[in-house]
Amino acid sequence: MKLPIRISTSPPTFGNVLPSEASYYCDLIETEDWRTFTAVRDIDGATMDILRRPSTIGYLVRGHDDREVGLLFCHEDAEDWVMYLAVDHLGRVSREPAANEALWRCANAAAELPFGYRLARAA
Numbered sequence: 001m002k003l004p005i006r007i008s009t010s011p012p013t014f015g016n017v018l019p020s021e022a023s024y025y026c027d028l029i030e031t032e033d034w035r036t037f038t039a040v041r042d043i044d045g046a047t048m049d050i051l052r053r054p055s056t057i058g059y060l061v062r063g064h065d066d067r068e069v070g071l072l073f074c075h076e077d078a079e080d081w082v083m084y085l086a087v088d089h090l091g092r093v094s095r096e097p098a099a100n101e102a103l104w105r106c107a108n109a110a111a112e113l114p115f116g117y118r119l120a121r122a123a
Helices: 045-052 099-109
Strands: 005-011 024-030 057-063 068-076 082-088 094-098
Touching: 005 045, 005 099, 024 099, 045 068, 045 082, 057 099, 068 099, 094 099
Parallel strands: none
Antiparallel strands: 005 024, 024 057, 057 068, 068 082, 082 094
16 A cells, blocks of 8 residues: 655635644545546646646545545646646646645635545546
8 A cells, every 4th residue: 555645735724724733734645547536527628638648647635634625636847847736626727836835725625525525436
């Protein structure tokens, strides 16, 4: 079993993280079956081309409250810089040069989801 990568970011603006907690963390669980998630179904063609590259790595993002808040993809841009593309549970895409920035947007989008929420999978 591969252990997840844990990263920390500032607490989501609308989240249920207490002010006394200095950070919010997510576990990144590497996944090769990201195509089964319905959140990626409506992504535009140019973005899907990025996700389909052999060098792109996909991660399921699980919040500290055991919620699946989205997917994160690590890829190279046109100038060979590392970039991160996050997809929240509603399929909205955020593309940032830092993983914690992309994940902060996902965590904000997931603020109202219940404890233990799981991303929808295609049937």
